Amino acid sequence: MSATAQFSTKDRILGAAEELFAQHGFAGTSLRQVTTRADVNIAAVNYHFGSKENLVNEVFRRRMDEMSGRRLAQLKAALQQHPGELEPVLAAFVEPALAMAQDRHGGGAFIRVIARAYAEKNDSLRKFLSDQYGHVLRDFAKAIAGCVPALGKEQLYWRLDFLSGALTYAMADFGLIKRPAGLPEAAHRARAARELIRFAAAGLQADTTDSHSKA
Amino acid sequence: MSATAQFSTKDRILGAAEELFAQHGFAGTSLRQVTTRADVNIAAVNYHFGSKENLVNEVFRRRMDEMSGRRLAQLKAALQQHPGELEPVLAAFVEPALAMAQDRHGGGAFIRVIARAYAEKNDSLRKFLSDQYGHVLRDFAKAIAGCVPALGKEQLYWRLDFLSGALTYAMADFGLIKRPAGLPEAAHRARAARELIRFAAAGLQADTTDSHSKA
DNA sequence: GTCTATAGTCGGATAGAC
DNA sequence: GTCTATCCGACTATAGAC
Numbered sequence: 528m529s530a531t532a533q534f535s536t537k538d539r540i541l542g543a544a545e546e547l548f549a550q551h552g553f554a555g556t557s558l559r560q561v562t563t564r565a566d567v568n569i570a571a572v573n574y575h576f577g578s579k580e581n582l583v584n585e586v587f588r589r590r591m592d593e594m595s596g597r598r599l600a601q602l603k604a605a606l607q608q609h610p611g612e613l614e615p616v617l618a619a620f621v622e623p624a625l626a627m628a629q630d631r632h633g634g635g636a637f638i639r640v641i642a643r644a645y646a647e648k649n650d651s652l653r654k655f656l657s658d659q660y661g662h663v664l665r666d667f668a669k670a671i672a673g674c675v676p677a678l679g680k681e682q683l684y685w686r687l688d689f690l691s692g693a694l695t696y697a698m699a700d701f702g703l704i705k706r707p708a709g710l711p712e713a714a715h716r717a718r719a720a721r722e723l724i725r726f727a728a729a730g731l732q733a734d735t736t737d738s739h740s741k742a
Numbered sequence: 743m744s745a746t747a748q749f750s751t752k753d754r755i756l757g758a759a760e761e762l763f764a765q766h767g768f769a770g771t772s773l774r775q776v777t778t779r780a781d782v783n784i785a786a787v788n789y790h791f792g793s794k795e796n797l798v799n800e801v802f803r804r805r806m807d808e809m810s811g812r813r814l815a816q817l818k819a820a821l822q823q824h825p826g827e828l829e830p831v832l833a834a835f836v837e838p839a840l841a842m843a844q845d846r847h848g849g850g851a852f853i854r855v856i857a858r859a860y861a862e863k864n865d866s867l868r869k870f871l872s873d874q875y876g877h878v879l880r881d882f883a884k885a886i887a888g889c890v891p892a893l894g895k896e897q898l899y900w901r902l903d904f905l906s907g908a909l910t911y912a913m914a915d916f917g918l919i920k921r922p923a924g925l926p927e928a929a930h931r932a933r934a935a936r937e938l939i940r941f942a943a944a945g946l947q948a949d950t951t952d953s954h955s956k957a
Numbered sequence: 958g959t960c961t962a963t964a965g966t967c968g969g970a971t972a973g974a975c
Numbered sequence: 976g977t978c979t980a981t982c983c984g985a986c987t988a989t990a991g992a993c
Contacts, residue, residue, distance in 0.1 A: 536958080554770035557986065568960055573988060575958095684919050685937040689908035696907020703879065703899045722900040729948030730941040751976075772968060783978055788970060790976090 537575045539565040545586050549639035553583055553652075584655050587644070590627065590637045591656070595663045597623035602670060613674040613731060617724045620667055621694055625716045628698055642699035664691075677735050690727045697723060752790045754780040760801050764851035767858050768798055799870055802859070805842065805852045806871070810878045812838035817885060828889040828946065832939045835882050836909060840931045843913055857914040879906075892950050905942045912938060 534542070543565035547556040558579055562569045576582040598619055605615035628638040644652055664687070672683055696702060697719050706715040749757070758780035762771040773794055777784045791797040813834055820830035843853040859871060879902070887898055912919070912934050921930040 552767060552769055554767055558988090559986075569987095570961085570989080571959070579987070681919075682937065685912075685934070686941050688912055688919050689938060689941050692909070692911025693904035693907040696910060697900075697903055702903035702906055703883075704896075704903050719900070722897065723904060725948050726901055726904050726945035730945035733940050733944030773970090774968075784969090785971080785979085786977065794969070 536565075536567050536571055539567060540572055540575060540582070541586055541589060544582055545590075545640060546636045548583070548586060548643060549636040552643050558582075580652075583652060586637075586640065587652070587656065588659070590640075591660055594623050594627050595660050597626070598663055599666060602666060606670060606673075611674055613671065613728050614724055616667065616670045616674060617690075617727050617731075618720070620690070621720050621723055621727075624694060624698055625720045629712050629716050638698045642695050671731060675731055678731070679735065682735055686731050689730065693723060693727065751780075751782050751786055754782060755787055755790060755797070756801055756804060759797055760805075760855060761851045763798070763801060763858060764854035773797075801852075801855065802871065803874070805855075806875055809838050809842050810875050812841070813878055814881065817881060821885060826889060828886065828943050829939055831882065831885045831889060832905075832942050832946075833935070835905070836935050836938055836942075839909060839913060840935045843931060853913045857910050886946060890946055893946070894950065897950055901946050904945065908938060908942065 540561060544556070544561045547560055547564065550556075551560075558572050559569060561582075562572055572579075572582060576585060601619035601623060602616060605612070605619045609615040624638065628635050644656065668683060668687055671687070672678060672680075675683075678686070697704070704719075706712065755776060759771070759776045762775055762779060765771075766775075773787050774784060776797075777787055787794075787797060791800060816834035816838060817831060820827075820834045824830040839853065859868070883898060883902060886902070887893060887895075890898075893901070919934075921927065925933075
């Protein structure tokens with residue numbers, strides 16, 4: 528179930544922590560649960576990470592570096608190969624997140640950890656994430672602004688927030704949609720990506736006039 | 743800051759718990775913090791609620807009953823007064839949530855509690871919410887399907903999930919958008935509702951053909 | 958680098974006086 | 976219905992042997 532062999536103590540702790548954080552949240556997970564699952568001694572976590580808070584940060588860093596890298600690479604390719612097109616840009620934002628969710632390396636748990644992080648708002652963790660990965664979101668904002676020039680800056684940010692929310696929510700298997708028993712995980716995720724890109728593209732390109740009344 | 747006078751012990755506990763749950767999550771909030779803020783004795787919470795888990799449920803019930811009622815009433819009015827129009831239906835879904843967020847009775851904290859609930863996924867709380875309030879979502883699904891007949895059932899559910907995610911995320915003040923210092927809270931929320939309704943209406947009405955390529 | 962043992966704190970819950 | 980006092984388990988973190 529969890530990583531047990533051939534990994535270093537440090538990696539086993541990170542893997543076990545990731546799974547447990549996804550299941551029970553940060554505050555809801557004790558270091559004792561982590562070390563029990565990782566099959567290491569309770570003292571090891573403080574030796575390797577210093578504190579629980581730092582362990583949380585390191586759990587994030589390991590995956591976020593990879594996901595951000597993939598997003599930016601795919602964004603660059605989209606801008607070169609499909610200049611001016613919105614959907615490839617959105618795909619660059621959405622697909623790496625979904626790919627991670629079906630990664631056999633345990634990234635699947637991480638995507639739910641991200642959802643946790645957004646909910647556990649007041650933490651130093653949010654500052655850590657904003658400092659370390661805020662530039663990724665800004666790059667996407669620029670790219671999307673290039674595809675939808677009519678969109679004002681403020682409206683762009685609102686709609687980006689809506690996209691992020693929809694992505695987070697869908698990734699974490701909240702909500703109504705459950706994967707049908709027959710459908711493989713990969714196909715389900717691909718479907719999710721397609722649907723979300725379509726939905727968000729339409730939403731981002733919606734009329735920008737400021738009216739409160741009917742369509 | 744918190745409710746202190748003229749409310750019953752039970753209500754003071756509920757109010758304090760709501761604020762703290764919003765800030766620190768369920769697992770991250772101790773009953774001692776709750777009773778300190780409510781200015782009641784530590785034993786009172788067990789006398790009135792029996793256990794921490796039950797207190798969590800009651801915090802939800804108090805607000806969800808009200809919010810669900812408003813949503814359904816506004817939905818009914820929308821269907822009568824604007825039959826076939828999508829945006830009034832979406833307004834019925836979005837606006838009561840946002841109205842609650844700016845309610846002086848402390849509902850503002852609750853909206854972040856909802857976000858917590860979605861993140862703390864494995865809890866008995868999720869079953870409680872699904873059992874008690876699932877019918878509300880089903881009513882909205884029906885109404886939206888009536889406005890966008892081309893939408894298949896599965897696609898409808900996907901898009902409803904995206905809407906829920908965007909709403910939850912926006913409500914909780916995650917993301918890029920922060921309320922400008924000058925703008926009153928109420929105006930900020932109204933703006934959020936308008937933007938989200940516009941975004942979601944376009945997303946829900948997006949082309950439903952199943953293609954992965956360009957627009 | 959990994960262990961045992963423990964310090965020191967805080968958690969939820971309850972018993973019983975008023 | 977509200978209080979004081981307390982039980983007892985779980986927690987993070989660390990000291991110190993190996």
